[in-house]
Amino acid sequence: MKTLNIIERIEGEAKLVCTWKENKISDAQIQFLNFRGFEYILNNKPALDALIYTPRICGICGQAHLKATAEALENIYKSINEPLYITDKAKLLREIGLNIEIIDSHIKWFYIFIMPDIAKLSKEQKYLKYEALKGESWRKGTYAASESIKALAVFAGQWPHTSYMIPGGVMSDPTLFDIITMQNYMDQTLHFLEKELIGTDIEKYFSFDSELDLDTLNATLSDFKNLCFENDLHILGKSYNSHITLSDTSLFESGRIEVKNRLLVDLSLIDEKDINTFKINEQKKENEYTWAKTALYNNKPYETGPLSRALISNRKLIKNIHKTYGDSVFTRVMARMDELINLVFITKKLIKQIDLSQESYIPAKIDLKDIESATSISTVEAARGSLLHKVTIENAIIKDYDVITPSVWNLGPGIGDKFGIAQKAIIGADSIEKAHIILRSFDVCSVCTTH
Amino acid sequence: MMKHKPKIVWLQAITCNGNTHSLLSANPSRFELLLNTFDFFYHPSITTEKTLDDVLNLKEIDFLLLEGAVTSNKQFYQISDSSVTDLLKKVSKKSKYIISVGSCASYGGIHAKFEENSDIKGLQDTLNIVELKKLKQPIINLTGCPVHPEWILQTLFTLKEFGVISLDMQSRPKDIYYGLAHHGCTRNEYFEWKVEAKSFGHKEGCLFYEEGCRGPMTHSNCNRILWNDVNTKTRAGMPCIGCTEFDFPRDNMLETKKNIGIPSEVPFGINKRAYLTITGVAKTFKIDRLNKKLIE
Ligand code: SF4
Numbered sequence: 001m002k003t004l005n006i007i008e009r010i011e012g013e014a015k016l017v018c019t020w021k022e023n024k025i026s027d028a029q030i031q032f033l034n035f036r037g038f039e040y041i042l043n044n045k046p047a048l049d050a051l052i053y054t055p056r057i058c059g060i061c062g063q064a065h066l067k068a069t070a071e072a073l074e075n076i077y078k079s080i081n082e083p084l085y086i087t088d089k090a091k092l093l094r095e096i097g098l099n100i101e102i103i104d105s106h107i108k109w110f111y112i113f114i115m116p117d118i119a120k121l122s123k124e125q126k127y128l129k130y131e132a133l134k135g136e137s138w139r140k141g142t143y144a145a146s147e148s149i150k151a152l153a154v155f156a157g158q159w160p161h162t163s164y165m166i167p168g169g170v171m172s173d174p175t176l177f178d179i180i181t182m183q184n185y186m187d188q189t190l191h192f193l194e195k196e197l198i199g200t201d202i203e204k205y206f207s208f209d210s211e212l213d214l215d216t217l218n219a220t221l222s223d224f225k226n227l228c229f230e231n232d233l234h235i236l237g238k239s240y241n242s243h244i245t246l247s248d249t250s251l252f253e254s255g256r257i258e259v260k261n262r263l264l265v266d267l268s269l270i271d272e273k274d275i276n277t278f279k280i281n282e283q284k285k286e287n288e289y290t291w292a293k294t295a296l297y298n299n300k301p302y303e304t305g306p307l308s309r310a311l312i313s314n315r316k317l318i319k320n321i322h323k324t325y326g327d328s329v330f331t332r333v334m335a336r337m338d339e340l341i342n343l344v345f346i347t348k349k350l351i352k353q354i355d356l357s358q359e360s361y362i363p364a365k366i367d368l369k370d371i372e373s374a375t376s377i378s379t380v381e382a383a384r385g386s387l388l389h390k391v392t393i394e395n396a397i398i399k400d401y402d403v404i405t406p407s408v409w410n411l412g413p414g415i416g417d418k419f420g421i422a423q424k425a426i427i428g429a430d431s432i433e434k435a436h437i438i439l440r441s442f443d444v445c446s447v448c449t450t451h
Numbered sequence: 452m453m454k455h456k457p458k459i460v461w462l463q464a465i466t467c468n469g470n471t472h473s474l475l476s477a478n479p480s481r482f483e484l485l486l487n488t489f490d491f492f493y494h495p496s497i498t499t500e501k502t503l504d505d506v507l508n509l510k511e512i513d514f515l516l517l518e519g520a521v522t523s524n525k526q527f528y529q530i531s532d533s534s535v536t537d538l539l540k541k542v543s544k545k546s547k548y549i550i551s552v553g554s555c556a557s558y559g560g561i562h563a564k565f566e567e568n569s570d571i572k573g574l575q576d577t578l579n580i581v582e583l584k585k586l587k588q589p590i591i592n593l594t595g596c597p598v599h600p601e602w603i604l605q606t607l608f609t610l611k612e613f614g615v616i617s618l619d620m621q622s623r624p625k626d627i628y629y630g631l632a633h634h635g636c637t638r639n640e641y642f643e644w645k646v647e648a649k650s651f652g653h654k655e656g657c658l659f660y661e662e663g664c665r666g667p668m669t670h671s672n673c674n675r676i677l678w679n680d681v682n683t684k685t686r687a688g689m690p691c692i693g694c695t696e697f698d699f700p701r702d703n704m705l706e707t708k709k710n711i712g713i714p715s716e717v718p719f720g721i722n723k724r725a726y727l728t729i730t731g732v733a734k735t736f737k738i739d740r741l742n743k744k745l746i747e
């Protein structure tokens with residue numbers, strides 16, 4: 001038997017075609033049918049305009065794309081042996097900006113996008129508070145997200161769609177009171193997490209080493225855990241359990257894990273395949289069913305995102321949960337929430353480290369226009385996983401712009417008899433509702449997937 | 452008796468979802484008021500109870516909001532198997548008010564730069580207004596990339612209370628777009644005395660002369676109704692890129708186009724020669740205060 005479902009509420013739309021055997025999904029095809037062509041749009045545009053364009057690849061990951069563009073252009077200077085000097089202040093403001101965006105994204109994703117679905121699996125009255133639009137917890141989630149994003153607006157001017165990062169630094173010049181305002185917003189976010197999400201203070205949370213610790217609390221995470229265990233989400237949703245993270249930050253380490261071994265990443269082994277992908281201006285072939293491409297490392301599929309980041313940088317609680325429950329929905333979502341809590345904690349520290357006496361921006365000595373031709377790569381950790389930009393410019397005009405988004409790693413089609421990451425995770429589910437939740441556990445973004 | 456809550460249907464076409472996230476970043480108590488006052492019937496990424504089929508079965512929609520550019524080309528874009536154009540044609544006929552949310556829905560915006568699909572445009576250029584029998588006023592363009600969340604709220608609440616709003620030549624609410632992004636910018640004094648920003652990354656100086664700021668040519672009230680209740684791009688140090696205007700995105704948005712050292716476009720509504728004369732005069736004043744760091 002085959003079924004076809006349209007999946008909404010994933011920042012766009014996708015189709016899920018499932019083959020069923022003995023009431024379980026035995027094959028799943030994830031189709032992304034919408035394409036906006038950003039890589040085409042960027043062709044022949046002035047290089048600096050990419051700072052305006054790429055954030056608009058995704059309304060929620062704009063800062064990740066902005067940072068990737070700014071750093072790819074900086075790496076152009078490196079490639080001609082004229083590296084720009086970026087002050088620590090500028091570096092901090094960029095990382096803080098990106099972190100706040102991820103914090104906002106994680107809160108929204110959890111409260112707005114996945115909890116309403118998970119809560120629906122139960123008929124119990126007490127979970128009605130997670131209902132979309134009406135539920136008290138849903139509303140508190142949107143409240144907390146919009147309060148936390150203010151910390152970014154303080155120095156970036158607005159969110160979404162600000163382009164305050166630029167090769168050479170950042171455009172803003174915050175005051176000490178701005179720094180305190182940012183701290184205040186982060187403190188409020190932390191307060192929300194302690195009260196609503198965790199149910200205890202953060203120090204206590206950091207002492208947790210097993211999911212059993214959640215049972216002592218009465219907050220969203222314990223509700224989430226109970227719902228997962230009642231519905232087998234701690235067993236479902238397993239994929240290859242191979243993980244990749246492409247860049248380092250204050251919280252994350254780059255690397256990859258394969259069968260328990262932690263290994264280094266060599267960016268030159270990353271390849272984007274389009275075997276099953278539609279092509280522009282070409283008659284569609286029978287095997288082509290989606291606009292998503294497939295990202296592979298050394299020809300193998302890897303998962304990217306908060307779970308991968310937690311495992312590679314060795315975060316205790318998630319490591320322990322993963323030991324027992326593998327890369328299940330429960331572990332994957334817990335990793336995202338654990339990341340949220342850690343990010344707020346670390347971002348507060350980073351804000352404090354800003355040295356306001358440093359410059360925000362130091363202009364380049366060489367004009368981009370005077371660089372005849374160069375290519376460079378940058379990598380950034382976005383909410384959903386690792387993002388890679390590769391740009392070629394000629395006299396400050398873009399000749400080629402390639403973007404590999406996190407969702408391409410996680411949601412791209414499988415190749416040959418090798419399933420894609422999310423595809424493999426869905427196989428084995430016994431209901432379409434659960435298949436949707438498994439898919440959603442990857443924080444699906446269709447605009448990011450096909451860009 | 453339950454009061455009638457006007458129905459909002461929000462559809463998404465070719466978009467980055469930026470306007471949705473802008474709305475979700477609205478002032479929380481304002482957003483709550485919106486949810487309590489209106490029946491947020493359908494939004495593809497927010498509502499869970501209703502599907503697109505439910506929307507198609509509705510007899511009447513009070514407010515149809517569209518985010519994103521429109522195309523009839525199913526090869527590149529489809530919504531539940533329909534082309535965007537077909538879907539909108541069906542739904543628009545039931546709607547009392549139609550609002551294009553964002554520059555993409557209004558003009559095609561950034562997505563219209565995807566030339567491989569030659570049919571990407573704004574909503575207004577897609578629908579035939581004569582067929583929209585229920586429509587109570589012309590299609591409203593809330594331009595911006597993204598739109599300011601307050602603009603959505605104010606427009607909806609005003610229409611609910613007063614039934615009509617006055618629109619400018621571009622079909623944008625005059626109440627929002629009568630002024631310029633420049634009004635309320637904390638750098639205005641630098642602009643007046645022609646003190647340019649030394650470079651990016653400073654509180655001091657105006658971004659009009661070198662950095663490409665479009666504040667004086669862009670209709671919006673960003674600098675009066677702050678973003679996220681906190682700030683604006685130009686206050687923070689990023690030039691206005693003119694995202695509320697039909698020609699967004701232009702080329703070289705982060706530099707000022709000049710002829711022999713003089714900005715080739717001058718503030719909206721000012722004679723160029725007169726502007727240059729004033730500039731010359733203003734520059735002869737050396738105002739110490741404006742050439743110093745604000746915080747030493
Ligand atoms: S107007 Fe801007 S924010 Fe809106 S959909 Fe278009 S690009 Fe995105």
Ligand code: SF4
Pocket residue numbers: 632633634636637638639640642656657658659664665666667685690691
């Ligand atoms: S920075 Fe832009 S908006 Fe601000 S005063 Fe100068 S020209 Fe006007």
